[in-house]
Amino acid sequence: MSHIALQDIAKSFGPVRVLDGCSVAVDKGTVMTLLGPSGCGKTTLLRTLAGFVEPDSGRVVVGGRDITDLPPNRRQVGYVFQSYALFPHLDVAANVAYGLRVRRVSQAETQARVRKALDLVSLSAYADRYPARLSGGQQQRVAIARALVLEPEVLLLDEPFNALDAKLRLSMQIELRKLIERVGITSIFVTHDQQEAMTLSDRVAVMRAGRIEQVGAPIDIYDRPRTAYVAAFIGRANVLPVDIRGGRVAPDPAIAAARADGAAWLVVRPENLAIENAGEGPGWHGTVAFATPQGATIEYEIAVGMAEPLRVVALRKVGEPPAAVGSPVRVRAVDPAACVVLGEGPDSV
């Protein structure tokens, strides 16, 4: 039985349908990421779980209890805001103690629990600082400590790394992942950064226009995208129009397709394509349009007479010059089994 279940959540703001029947289930102690571009409804879904947004329809169930109609202050759901929303008039210790004071926890117990929570995020030395005098990363840790000190059933984090600079971001992501594993709390992240989703989560739910497009382990989604949209959002992908003939993809019959003959779409990652010498044979025939040596790899754009050039990432040997622009080449899939054939292309909604 899943620990968190969002069932068929729908929400409109005026004429805009922000959530269009979203269902997500998260197992106890795991980390789920809601991934999607801005405006896809991921933050609204998270806010629904915290009770800041009342859904038009659907149920919110946490630990087997239906909390759809509970006001936010009666839910056991910790929330870390994108801006952290620390109370500027309270110092770090008082920020962390806030929830305990509201619950009328005794002075002695409050002090002990605040100290423990600050230890957990390594901020004990900053207990009497005010938020304005903390760095972004420290503020984030205060926000997390403030939520965790109440021992909530669930921890929700809305784009927690957005306000941090790129360098700090990666180390904080790893720190946070360790912290969550230590505490063992069921968590949901919201992000638009697929790299972040890969680093942080056990499972990813890719969202699009108020709906869940695909849910799965990050690497499974990368390997087996169910739609062209997901393929393009997680990592980079070539999405090519192809013909299916006799259960094989026409330009490269090494790729099997378990579907009827006719038009289809092929998803193939750039690193799964290889450049071969021109000449007769299966594969896509074209010319090198652009080559960028990037150290360990060379990135090619190959014009093959389609709207988009094929993107190919090839391993580079030291001293090897890239293929000359304009030279004719043939492109084939390295591992035919790693290609995905879809019925619908990138433009269909």
Place this chain on the structure above:
Amino acid sequence: MTKNLAPIDRIGRVVLGVVAAFSLLLLVAPSLIVVAISFEPRGFIAFPPSGFSLRWYEHVFANRQLTDSVVVSLWVSLAVAGITLALGVPAAFASVRGTFAGKAAANAFLLAPQMMPGMVIGIASLFFGAYFAFRASNAMLILALSVFCLPFVIRIAMARLAGLDPRLDEASANLGAGKLETFVRVTLPQLGPALVAAAAFTFIEAFDNVTVALFTSDVRGRPLPVELYYLVQYDSTPAIAAISALEIGLSFAIMLVLARTVGLERLGR
């Protein structure tokens, strides 16, 4: 720094400095002159004063009519500050956080008294009172001054409220606090300095307002500004200067307290 400037810029700087210094002098000089005059030992207004005496201060404190009017003014100003805070803060909340039809119109209406000359409000209150057979009285003065001062309070509270992150309220709710507790623990502490500033402004404004008070105050028990107005007409002695000096001192003291507690830069908003 200055040695790299072109001659024309250097002249510009000097001119700017002179103009600024002169303007500052014009602002401060009258107050200083009044304070100086208040120490004049003789029975008429003269500058520079011919000596130093506290005679007119004694005179002021011995004058029952004057001390009474100070008491009236203090009470009236306190009442006005209290009423405008009680009405202005909820109004500011509604106009910043509220979502209702006609919000823009309501905002314009609330701030309108600020655009109106005090004299208009005074005369309007007088006619209004006459129509409903209310006598000009302290109650009416308080009412009219409250109308006059309400926009100040609403403005200051609105400016502060608009700067507050609504996420803080959500964070407070998420941590278990109800609406009232959130207001007391989160909103009020951050609004506090602005409210102190608003109260001080209103108090000072109500304390020295003549234009509204002239038309609405009681004939007996007049507030200080009106009392002074009549005093100046019939009895022009350094006593006027002594009262003025005391008022300057009071304003100065309030500003000093505010600067130490709230910070003066916040008052301007």
